Amino acid sequence: MTGSGSSYVVTLNSNAASSYGTLSFTIPAGAATNYGASSVATTSSTFTVDKVQGAPTSVAGTAGNTQVSLAWTAPASNGGSAVSDYAIRYSGDNGLTWTVFNDSVSTLTSATVTGLTNGTGYIFQVAAVNGAGTGSWSTSSAVVTPQVPFVSRWKTDNAGTSSSTQVKLPLVSSVTTYNFRVDWGDGLSDTITSWNQAQTTHTYSVAGTYTISIYGTIPGWQFNNAGDKSKILEISSWGPFKFGNTGGQFAGANNLTITATDVPDMTGATNMSR
Structure with a gap:
């Protein structure tokens, strides 16, 4: 405690983990006027000490x-x-x-x-x-790589094997390396790692036209003149899409228009038959 007259400064020095928040201290009243006083009267004060946050x-x-x-x-x-x-x-x-x-x-x-x-x-x-x-910085996240998505537009109530409020992605049973996130265009998304995962079929609250964006690894795709081939209307960006080697990738997609200006990944594709 330092000071003179009627003004004194109390400094708190502590490394204790609890030395923050609402703290209080008590000083013998005599200490404020005469350090040698033996008065038992006291004065108390409460104050707040903040401490930086821990790491997220x-x-x-x-x-x-x-x-x-x-x-x-x-x-x-x-x-x-x-x-x-x-x-x-x-x-x-x-x-x-x-x-x-x-x-x-x-x-x-x-x-x-x-x-x-x-x-x-x-x-x-x-x-x-x-x-x-x-406060201190958190531990680093895992590496995340932004990318241009595969973007397509679909009309759910066109003819197809799914219902009039659904879209089913034409993934390939022989492909085992799917790993992508699909944003369905209605505020919902799913992570897909298998061709037959239930989430490859998405149900919308109402029938309509939706833009679907896919980020990740898409190494195979095949309508083969079946499935929801008539529901896909447009591809505006190829992004990470790979044609694969199955043939029939867009066979029967009679309503499809390609407006994408980027180049699709044709690595390993030797079969583009319909």
């Missing part, structure tokens, strides 16, 4: 077109002061250099990082901000 956990990203959607778990310890914002940074060179993402202030545990380069792998870290400042 479970940072994970989902690839998009020149962007990545992030989600994380809030810190277990809030340091006695609620989160007022989250800071986000990313690296395209495995942590050698970092770029801070300048987004709006938000206490949500999710964000979309924009302005990224398709085909570049990024890692992400998040830190919590409160009244005491910015």
Whole structure:
């Protein structure tokens, strides 16, 4: 305690984990006027000490077109002061250099990082901000690579093997390396890793025309004059789509128009028969 007259400063020095939040201290009243006083009267005061937040956990990203959607778990310890914002940074060179993402202030545990380069792998870290400042950075996310998606447009109530409110993707039973996320155009998405996964058929709330975007690995596709061949109307971007070697990829797709300007991946494709 330092000072003179009627004004004194009390400094708290402690490394204890509990030395934050609402704290109180008591001073013998005599100490304020005469350090040698033996008075038993006391004066008390309560004050607030903030501590920076702990690090967020479970940072994970989902690839998009020149962007990545992030989600994380809030810190277990809030340091006695609620989160007022989250800071986000990313690296395209495995942590050698970092770029801070300048987004709006938000206490949500999710964000979309924009302005990224398709085909570049990024890692992400998040830190919590409160009244005491910015806390430590989280552990890095797994590498996430933004990419141009495979984009197609479908009309659910055209003729097909699925119902008038459904679309079924024409995946191939002999292909075992599917690994993609499909955004169905109605706010819902699924991750597909098998040709016969139930989620390869999607049901919409109402019949209509929907734009479907696919990110990931699509190594095989085959209407073969069957399935929902008449429901697909347009392909506006090939993205990661691979024709594969099955033949009949778009056989019978009588309503299909190709407007994509990028070049599809024809690696290993020797059979384009209908």
